[in-house]
Amino acid sequence: MPRKLLLPYKSVFSHFRAPRGLHESLAMNAARSGYRVFSANSTAASTELAKKITERLGAELGKSVVYQETNGETRVEIKESVRGQDIFIIQTIPRDVNTAIMELLIMAYALKTSCARNIIGVIPYFPYSKQSKMRKRGSIVCKLLASMLAKSGLTHIITMDLHQKEIQGFFSFPVDNLRASPFLLQYIQEEIPDYRNAVIVAKSPGAAKRAQSYAERLRLGLAVIHGEAQCTEQDMDDGRHSPPMLKNATVHPGLELPLMMAKEKPPITVVGDVGGRIAIIVDDIIDDVESFVAAAEILKERGAYKIFVMATHGLLSADAPRLIEESSIDEVVVTNTVPHEVQKLQCPKIKTVDISLILSEAIRRIHNGESMAYLFRNITVDD
Numbered sequence: 001m002p003r004k005l006l007l008p009y010k011s012v013f014s015h016f017r018a019p020r021g022l023h024e025s026l027a028m029n030a031a032r033s034g035y036r037v038f039s040a041n042s043t044a045a046s047t048e049l050a051k052k053i054t055e056r057l058g059a060e061l062g063k064s065v066v067y068q069e070t071n072g073e074t075r076v077e078i079k080e081s082v083r084g085q086d087i088f089i090i091q092t093i094p095r096d097v098n099t100a101i102m103e104l105l106i107m108a109y110a111l112k113t114s115c116a117r118n119i120i121g122v123i124p125y126f127p128y129s130k131q132s133k134m135r136k137r138g139s140i141v142c143k144l145l146a147s148m149l150a151k152s153g154l155t156h157i158i159t160m161d162l163h164q165k166e167i168q169g170f171f172s173f174p175v176d177n178l179r180a181s182p183f184l185l186q187y188i189q190e191e192i193p194d195y196r197n198a199v200i201v202a203k204s205p206g207a208a209k210r211a212q213s214y215a216e217r218l219r220l221g222l223a224v225i226h227g228e229a230q231c232t233e234q235d236m237d238d239g240r241h242s243p244p245m246l247k248n249a250t251v252h253p254g255l256e257l258p259l260m261m262a263k264e265k266p267p268i269t270v271v272g273d274v275g276g277r278i279a280i281i282v283d284d285i286i287d288d289v290e291s292f293v294a295a296a297e298i299l300k301e302r303g304a305y306k307i308f309v310m311a312t313h314g315l316l317s318a319d320a321p322r323l324i325e326e327s328s329i330d331e332v333v334v335t336n337t338v339p340h341e342v343q344k345l346q347c348p349k350i351k352t353v354d355i356s357l358i359l360s361e362a363i364r365r366i367h368n369g370e371s372m373a374y375l376f377r378n379i380t381v382d383d
Contacts, residue, residue: 034117035086035367038062040107042074043094046339049124050090052356057363062087066103074102076110083115086367089154090122090359094339095317097127101145105152112153120156120366121149122359124337125313129163130285132170146170158362160337160355161284161312165381176362176372180312180335181383183353185217187333188280191351192308198278199223199304203295207283209382214282223272223279225295227265268298275303280310286334287315289323296328306330314340314350321347 037059039050047061054061063079089111091104104121111119131141149157150172157171160178168175188195199221202211208224215222279299286292286309296307307329314334316324321343324332332347334340335355344350358375365372 034084035088035363036062036080036082037088037090037363038064038078038107038111040066040076040089040091040103041094041100042066042068042103045341046092046094046100048339048341049092049336049356049359052336052354053090053122053360053363056356056360064107066107068099074099074106076103076106078107078110078114081114082111084117086118086120087111087116088120088122088363088367092337092339093123093125093127101127101148105148108149108152108154116153118155119153120158120363121154122158122363124160124335124355124359125315126157126159126162126167129167132164132167140170142167143170146172156366158359158366160335160359161383163284176366178358178362178375179379179383180337180353180355181214181217181379183335183355183358184282184310184312184333185214187351187353188218188308188310192278192280195278195280196220197276198280199272199274201225201272201274201279201281201295201299203281203283203291210284211282213380213382214280221272221277223270223274225268225270225298227268270298270302274299277304278306278308279304280308283309283311285313285315286311286332287317287320289316289320289327292329293323293327300328308333310334313337314343314352316340316343316350321350324349 037050037054037057039047039061041047041050050061062082065077065079067075069075089104089107091100093100104123108119108121128141128145131138132143134140146167155173157173157175158178159175161180162168162177165177168177188198192198195218200211200215200218200223202208202222202224205224205226211224212222214220281292281295292309296309299307308331309329310333312335314332315338316334325347329349331349331351333351333353335353337355340350340352344352362372362375364370365375
């Protein structure tokens with residue numbers, strides 16, 4: 001029987017700082033207990049989260065080399081024996097998403113052919129999660145990626161705040177979808193002065209459930225912005241109008257369907273009172289920030305005197321740092337599921353919450369065969 005690894009642990013709902021006094025011999029115990037932790041990233045900036053997780057576990061990163069050939073191909077070399085061990089691959093997703101996916105797939109396959117017992121992927125931000133529904137003549141790319149990961153040799157996945165929780169059904173193996181809400185709620189309570197005078201805001205009706213969950217946990221009011229001008233994911237055709245109707249097409253009289261009225265968005269309104277309050281916009285992903293900037297302008301017009309944006313995954317693509325810096329947003333708070341150090345240098349308004357504690361505890365519990373229920377204590381489906 002593998003020897004269990006005992007670590008000091010503090011509740012993820014009350015503290016997210018590193019536990020003190022990790023014994024120096026834990027690194028040796030990690031190797032003896034039959035598990036190793038590897039990082040599949042080829043860039044140094046993307047391995048920071050892996051280093052924090054291994055420090056909390058008292059382990060060392062497994063010896064491997066991940067690099068790109070001159071022709072763009074990804075090469076992975078495992079530099080130590082992994083036979084019969086539980087292997088955890090930590091893969092954060094930088095801007096080059098497709099390269100990161102190939103790194104993960106190739107490393108998983110290399111470990112599989114090296115006779116690893118179990119291969120668990122630690123993917124805090126799951127890529128292509130927005131492409132989890134059929135759009136026009138497209139495909140459900142997220143399901144394709146799930147099949148590729150299973151084929152490469154992964155037997156389990158640890159992720160955080162999937163864009164759609166139903167994505168777990170695409171996998172043929174267990175998926176632990178952890179939540180960042182305890183860390184973000186703690187940030188609100190500890191870092192936002194006078195947060196009792198705040199109101200939680202959903203920037204669209206689709207985000208209302210998450211906002212409601214935060215508001216109920218903090219005992220705060222709720223506001224919803226309705227009537228966005230830009231197109232949203234829900235407005236796109238889902239493929240059921242294909243092929244398109246032809247003007248001169250002959251239709252059997254018995255198959256005539258009633259005409260549907262076209263959707264028209266009402267003028268932008270804010271449902272809820274934000275006058276003289278701190279507005280805290282919550283969401284799961286902040287990528288293209290135009291919608292957040294527009295929401296901040298509306299809230300400012302309605303009397304909010306301070307505006308925060310909080311999200312789990314800070315992709316912050318393209319000109320996001322500049323747009324945030326020039327906007328009415330006072331602070332953007334994201335976790336370190338995605339590397340964003342360059343964006344922080346461009347925009348001091350961006351703040352980071354460390355979630356390595358819950359990931360390291362999930363690794364420890366999975367390896368030791370312990371229940372994961374404690375990590376989901378007081379967590380709701382809408383978080």
